[in-house]
Amino acid sequence: GENVEQHPSTLSVQEGDSAVIKCTYSDSASNYFPWYKQELGKRPQLIIDIRSNVGEKKDQRIAVTLNKTAKHFSLHITETQPEDSAVYFCAASTDYKLSFGAGTTVTVRA
Amino acid sequence: EAGVAQSPRYKIIEKRQSVAFWCNPISGHATLYWYQQILGQGPKLLIQFQNNGVVDDSQLPKDRFSAERLKGVDSTLKIQPAKLEDSAVYLCASSLGDGGTEAFFGQGTRLTVV
Numbered sequence: 001g002e003n004v005e006q007h008p009s010t011l012s013v014q015e016g017d018s019a020v021i022k023c024t025y026s027d028s029a030s031n032y033f034p035w036y037k038q039e040l041g042k043r044p045q046l047i048i049d050i051r052s053n054v055g056e057k058k059d060q061r062i063a064v065t066l067n068k069t070a071k072h073f074s075l076h077i078t079e080t081q082p083e084d085s086a087v088y089f090c091a092a093s094t095d096y097k098l099s100f101g102a103g104t105t106v107t108v109r110a
Numbered sequence: 111e112a113g114v115a116q117s118p119r120y121k122i123i124e125k126r127q128s129v130a131f132w133c134n135p136i137s138g139h140a141t142l143y144w145y146q147q148i149l150g151q152g153p154k155l156l157i158q159f160q161n162n163g164v165v166d167d168s169q170l171p172k173d174r175f176s177a178e179r180l181k182g183v184d185s186t187l188k189i190q191p192a193k194l195e196d197s198a199v200y201l202c203a204s205s206l207g208d209g210g211t212e213a214f215f216g217q218g219t220r221l222t223v224v
Contacts, residue, residue, distance in 0.1 A: 043201065044215050046212045051210055097165065098205075100152040100155075
């Protein structure tokens with residue numbers, strides 16, 4: 001089955017700095033890579049996603065890059081703000097099965 | 111649109127008791143997932159339905175966990191008997207099911223086994 005590894009497990013950044021989270025996946029058939037944000041006590045919510053035919057996608061301060069050859073993808077958050085503090089999960093989808101990474105706890109320091 | 115509904119929100123039971131969780135997916139979503147999220151970890155897929163058929167249940171502890179999806183809509187997840195290590199949040203999610211589409215999550219059920 002699909003194995004998704006995510007690093008780092010925790011990340012502390014100064015407000016205004018950038019944050020980068022990296023994930024690797026094992027199944028070369030994976031074709032959809034969403035990122036979810038989970039605030040404390042709340043449900044995971046999609047913040048950005050990328051498909052295997054695209055190398056990069058950007059949405060305001062958030063961007064995701066995908067390297068299919070190396071089987072890794074990354075989330076980049078620029079100009080971090082206090083409301084970006086949350087747990088972020090990457091995921092990879094194969095045959096509709098959605099497998100998650102272990103999560104990264106991001107703390108933005110004021 | 112209405113979101114994924116789950117109940118109950120919280121449940122406390124003693125070990126060896128049984129418990130059931132209910133999920134109502136977004137209307138028209140063919141794919142339904144049940145995830146187990148232990149504190150501090152990512153969601154772990156327990157079972158995935160496509161309409162009312164099981165697509166993947168490889169990580170479902172079948173000796174104690176069972177799930178069904180009636181008429182391809184609502185789903186229930188049952189644990190019998192519960193163990194201490196089953197304490198977790200159980201998340202239900204649904205998607206259109208045509209591959210590569212967003213999964214929408216419910217609020218989850220927080221289970222505490224004492």
